[in-house]
Amino acid sequence: MTETPPPIQPPERKRRNASVTVNDVALLAGISAMTVSRAINTPDRLPPATLAKVQAAIAATGYVPNLLAGGLRSNKSRLVAALIPTLVSPVFNETVQALTSALRGYGYQLMLGQSGYAEPLEDELLGAIIGRRPDGIVLTGVVHSAEARRRLLASGIPVVETWDLSPEPIDMLVGFSHSAVAEAVCRHLHAHGRRRLAVIGGDDERAQRRSQAFVATALSLGLAEPWVQEVPAPTTLGSGRSALRDLRAQSTDFDAVFCSSDMLALGVLTEAQVLGIAVPTELAVMGFGDLAFARDLHPALTTVRIDGMQIGIEAARCIVDRVEGRAVPQRTIDIGFTIIERASV
C-alpha cells in the first residue's frame, strides 16, 4: 500500500464538533444509525452483506465511535480505575502492567490515580474517580476510612482491594497476609540458624505491620527482640544503605536483616560490601517483592515473592466477571506468597 499522507492541516484549530458520527456513517451506507451501532457491537448478528457496507462506510469516513456517548446511554464505561500509592517505587509496576494488559484483552481501559502512601484516600480523588462512572475500581491496600468505604459502597461500582487481606472487604479482594509473610520470614531466618535479628521497614502501614509481626514472631520463638529501623516510604537503595549504618550505630549484634522491599535489601547489600561485611556468612539479608533484579544480584537475594502480575490479572477478572453478570466464585482471593531461597541467607 503506497501511502501519500494528505496535506497536513495545522492541528491548532480544534474541529471536535466536525467529528463524524453514527449518522454520517449510516447515511453513507444507506442504512439506519442503529444498524451501524450493531455492526460495531454485535457484528456476528448481522448478515455479511450489511456488515460489509457498514465497514466500507466506516473506513471511508474514518469514523471512531464516541465511547463517552455510548457509555452514558448504556451505563457501561468500559473503564476501570486503579489507585496506587506511588509509581516511584516499582513494587506495583507488575500489577499495573498486568491490569492494563488484562483489561485491554477484555476491551476495557485503565484509568490511573495516585493516592499517596499516607493519606486516607482523599475525598476529592474519590469523586474524580466515581464521577467517571468506571465499571470497576481497583485499590491498592484495604480502605480504612469509614467515609471512603461508604462512598465506594454507595456508588454501586465493583471494587477490588488488593495487596492485603481484610476481614471486611468492601466488595472483592485479591491479596495476601502481610503478617503471615513476616512470620514466615522470621521462621525461615530462625531455621537457618540466625538468632539475632533486625528489620528495616518503610513507614507505610503495610510495612509496619510486617515489622511488628516479625518482632512478635521472633519473641514467640524465644529470640531477643529484633532491632527495628524505620525508613520513609517509598523505600530506596539509598535509604537501605543508611539504615544499615544507623542500625550498626546502635549495635552490631545482629546476624540477619529483613528488609521491607528488595530495593532496601539492595541498599543493605551494597553497604555491606562497602563495609566489608560478608553476606551471608556474617549477615543474612532478605528482601520483599522479588523484583526482576533480585535473582541477578550478587549474592542473589533471598526474598519473598509476591506475584504482582497475578494480582493484576485476578483483579481484572473479578471486575469483568461482575460487570458481565457472571457470578464471582469467592469474594476474597488469597494469592499467598513464596519464599525464594537464594544466596543471601
Add this chain to the structure above:
Amino acid sequence: MTETPPPIQPPERKRRNASVTVNDVALLAGISAMTVSRAINTPDRLPPATLAKVQAAIAATGYVPNLLAGGLRSNKSRLVAALIPTLVSPVFNETVQALTSALRGYGYQLMLGQSGYAEPLEDELLGAIIGRRPDGIVLTGVVHSAEARRRLLASGIPVVETWDLSPEPIDMLVGFSHSAVAEAVCRHLHAHGRRRLAVIGGDDERAQRRSQAFVATALSLGLAEPWVQEVPAPTTLGSGRSALRDLRAQSTDFDAVFCSSDMLALGVLTEAQVLGIAVPTELAVMGFGDLAFARDLHPALTTVRIDGMQIGIEAARCIVDRVEGRAVPQRTIDIGFTIIERASV
C-alpha cells in the same frame, strides 16, 4: 466527628440507574438543574446563599456528577491519555508519576495505555484511546507510522510526543536528542582518557539510535570502532550481567562501556565485581536515565540525567494550555540532558 456507618447493604445488586442526578439535587434545593451545574463548575459566580443551599443538597443526596454526561455535552472529557512502551522498565515511571500529579492539579485524569516497544502503535489501541475523546494524548517516543499520524491528526486531539526529538512532530513535543546524548557520553569517556570503547544497548529504536551515534562519534574521534552488544528491551540487571560476559567472550580489549539504561549499568557493575574487574580503574561504566538508585551505588554511577519528571510536567502543561485556549509558546521543547559525573568513570 463520630461516624456511625449506615447498615451496609451488599454491593452485589447494581444500583447504577438509581444514581442521583442534578435534577434530584435541584429539586431538593428548590432551584433549577442549571444552577446546580453552575454551583459545581463556577461557584464564584453564584451568590453565597444559593451556593450554600446547593451544597447542602449535594451533601444530603451524596450526589457525584456524571463526568461522562458532562463531557459529552461540553466536549471536554478532562481526560488525558498516555501511551508508554512498558511499565516493566522503571525509566518512564517518573514521567507517568509527574503527569498524573500535574494533570490532577489541573483537574484532569490520566488514562494509561501500554504500546509495547516494538509495534508501530496498533490501530486498535489508537481507536480505544481516541474513542474516549481525551482532551490530550501523550506519546512516548515519536510516531513513525503514517497511518497512526494521520488518525491522530484527524482526531483533532492535542498530541504531545515525548522522550525524543523529531523534525516533524505531529503536534507538540517535549524531548531531547538521543544522538546528542550518545555523542556527549562518547566525548566524556574520551576526555577521561578512555580509548577502547564498548556499548551495551537495548534493541528498541531509541537505544539503537544512541548506540549508532556513540559508534559514529568514536570513529570521528579517531578511536577504534566500539564493540556493540545488543540486548532485548526492556533491559534488566540480568541482561547487563550477561552482556558484559558476552562482550568479554569477544574481546577484553575495552576500558569503558556505555549502557543504554541504569539497570543495565547496575548489571555491568555487578558482573564486574564478580569477575574482579576494578571500576573505574580497569573499566569505566556509564548508564542512562539517572534512576534514583544511581547515586547510591558503589561505585556511584556516572550517568546521563533525563528529567523525566520535567517531561511529564511540561507535557501536562502543553495540553492544558492548548485545551484552555492559551497559546503554546513553542511546539518543540528540548529539555536536554546532563551528564552526572560520579565515581564509575
Add this chain to the structure above:
DNA sequence: CTGAAAGCGCTAACAG
C-alpha cells in the same frame, strides 16, 4: 433482521 423513537445526565445558548 432492521428501523424509529426516546432518553442517558449534563451543559451551551439564550432568554428573562
Add this chain to the structure above:
DNA sequence: CTGTTAGCGCTTTCAG
C-alpha cells in the same frame, strides 16, 4: 443572577 430549551452521540426498547 437564574431558568428554559434543546441536544451532545449513542444505544435501549419496542415495533415492524
